[in-house]
Amino acid sequence: MKVLSKIFILILSIFPINIFAIELPNLYSNNVLLYDVENEEILYDKNIDEIINIASLTKIFTTIVAIENINDLNEYVTINDAMLREVPYDASIAGLKSGDNVTYLDLLYASILPSGADATIALAHGISNSTENFVKLMNEKATSLGLENTHFENVTGYDGVNHHSTTREVLKFLLYALENPLFKKIYTTRDYELANGLKVSATINYYNKYGLYDTTPIIGSKTGFTSKAGQCMSSIINVVDKELILLTFGAQRTDNKSAHNLDDAFTIIDYLNSNFKNRVIFKKGDTLLTIPVEYSNIDEYEIKVQEDVIEYTDEIKAEERKIEYKGINSLDYNYKKGDKLGTVTYYFKDKVYTEDIYLKEDISIDIIKYLYFHQIYVTPVIGIIILVLLIRRKHKKEIEKHVIIS
Numbered sequence: 001m002k003v004l005s006k007i008f009i010l011i012l013s014i015f016p017i018n019i020f021a022i023e024l025p026n027l028y029s030n031n032v033l034l035y036d037v038e039n040e041e042i043l044y045d046k047n048i049d050e051i052i053n054i055a056s057l058t059k060i061f062t063t064i065v066a067i068e069n070i071n072d073l074n075e076y077v078t079i080n081d082a083m084l085r086e087v088p089y090d091a092s093i094a095g096l097k098s099g100d101n102v103t104y105l106d107l108l109y110a111s112i113l114p115s116g117a118d119a120t121i122a123l124a125h126g127i128s129n130s131t132e133n134f135v136k137l138m139n140e141k142a143t144s145l146g147l148e149n150t151h152f153e154n155v156t157g158y159d160g161v162n163h164h165s166t167t168r169e170v171l172k173f174l175l176y177a178l179e180n181p182l183f184k185k186i187y188t189t190r191d192y193e194l195a196n197g198l199k200v201s202a203t204i205n206y207y208n209k210y211g212l213y214d215t216t217p218i219i220g221s222k223t224g225f226t227s228k229a230g231q232c233m234s235s236i237i238n239v240v241d242k243e244l245i246l247l248t249f250g251a252q253r254t255d256n257k258s259a260h261n262l263d264d265a266f267t268i269i270d271y272l273n274s275n276f277k278n279r280v281i282f283k284k285g286d287t288l289l290t291i292p293v294e295y296s297n298i299d300e301y302e303i304k305v306q307e308d309v310i311e312y313t314d315e316i317k318a319e320e321r322k323i324e325y326k327g328i329n330s331l332d333y334n335y336k337k338g339d340k341l342g343t344v345t346y347y348f349k350d351k352v353y354t355e356d357i358y359l360k361e362d363i364s365i366d367i368i369k370y371l372y373f374h375q376i377y378v379t380p381v382i383g384i385i386i387l388v389l390l391i392r393r394k395h396k397k398e399i400e401k402h403v404i405i406s
Contacts, residue, residue: 024271028260030230030250031167034268037236037243039351044268048167051149052249055224056092056115057170057234058157061150063111063186064177065138066104066123073105073182076195077126084118086131088158091117094200106194112186112222114200117156124155131155145176159228167247174234174245188220188236207259215262217269219243223261225253233261239272281321282309282346282353288323291341293363294332301331301363306355309346322347327357335363 024032024044031052034044042048079100087093094116096102102110104126110119124134135152142150147169153160165173177183190202203223204215221235231251237244246268251260282305290300303325327342339359346353 024268027248027264027267028251029232029248029264031248032264033167033171033245033247035171035245035247037245043244045167047250048171049149051164051166053159053163053226053229054157054165054170054249055159055226055229055232056157057222057224057232058152058155058163059111059115059120059224060170060177060187060222060234061138061142061152061173062120062123062134062155063108064173064180064183065134065141066108066111066127067180067182068141069127069137070104073108074103076101076103077107077122079118079122083122083125086121087117088156091156091158092203093118094194095198096122100196100198102194102196102198106192106196108182109186109189109192110194110198110200113189113192113202115203115223116200117158120155142173145173147172157224157226157229159226167249170234170247171245174247178236184220187222204262207262213259213262213266218265225261231259231261233265235265237265237269239269240277242278244272278310280308281311281348282323284308288344289325291329291331294330298363301359303341303344303357305344306357309348309353311348311351325357331359331363333363335359337362 027046030047031050032044032046033042033048035041036043079096079098079102081098084096084098092115094110094114096110096116096118102122104123107119107123107126110116111123121131124131128134128137131154134155138152138155142152147165150165150169150173151162153163157163178187190205191199192201193199202221204213204218204221207213207215207223217237217239219236219238221233223231223233225231229249231253232249233247235246237246246265248261248264251264253260284305284307286305287302288304290302293299293301324345324347325342326345327340331341337359341357341359344355344357346355
């Protein structure tokens with residue numbers, strides 16, 4: 001059986017595409033990161049390694065560290081004056097009062113939804129007896145996660161000399177936090193009622209009500225603002241049934257009603273809705289190459305794309321894509337259905353997809369073709385057979401003649 005291996009590099013132009021890139025309109029935010037959760041891929045980035053203030057997005061980290069250090073979510077915490085005295089005068093609050101009895105679970109929701117500094121400080125006191133001790137836990141966690149440019153001075157996100165992170169590292173600890181089911185539930189909740197009857201609401205509900213935004217595409221978020229961080233936001237957005245994470249920092253507030261973090265979010269959402277969708281890059285059934293077949297009723301065997309290869313991208317433009325086949329380059333009747341022929345690797349941008357290729361049908365022999373292609377060997381054999389038959393016939397006649405004469 002003839003088995004040869006060869007690498008075919010095919011630069012296909014049947015369905016030319018462009019390298020994935022997003023060219024967004026002008027944005028208010030100085031630092032932007034758009035992340036594809038399913039494919040674990042950064043789709044767009046702008047100044048994501050710059051060390052920046054992150055305002056109330058700090059509370060993402062405060063909350064996940066709290067969740068990991070709470071023994072009983074239903075245990076009650078009593079709010080006291082010492083906790084409330086630590087709340088900065090201009091910080092966003094949930095509205096907790098001295099003497100309120102709420103659960104740890106309540107405080108977690110109150111930290112994220114209304115971005116309550118009173119709630120995060122209460123968590124710190126309840127878990128570690130002081131904010132200073134709790135901040136140590138936060139920095140220890142940041143170190144364990146490999147966040148080299150992240151450091152905390154407080155649990156609220158208030159501007160500090162040594163309170164900072166980067167957009168890339170905020171993505172890292174947000175992704176870490178979202179792996180926790182409770183955190184993700186809180187992060188994607190819009191409204192919640194505490195045990196003391198206090199109702200809290202996600203900050204984007206405020207923007208939706210007074211900023212005339214339709215926040216339906218935002219399925220989870222945490223907003224923030226300080227003079228150094230500017231208007232910022234982390235969010236999970238849904239675009240064309242695709243889950244993306246969007247982080248923006250450094251949008252300067254132009255007036256008390258401005259929400260440029262939301263403006264940027266919807267600029268990006270609208271752009272994606274208008275330009276991007278899941279597209280078939282390599283289509284099932286497309287012929288990649290043909291392999292010659294020897295001594296059969298077919299002359300060649302087609303290797304085809306086994307399954308659609310789909311990417312979330314903008315309109316297909318004239319750019320190259322590459323497919324690599326490594327395997328058998330010649331077939332004959334010895335091959336049967338189910339035999340592995342080789343491997344096809346698809347390259348798109350920095351993505352690599354690989355699939356094994358198997359023979360879909362038996363290769364049947366064609367006797368006429370076989371004899372035709374082997375006539376250099378068959379002809380002498382046939383000649384010898386004929387000669388033997390003639391000799392035997394002659395010998396038989398001689399014997400018969402001898403018998404008659406006798």
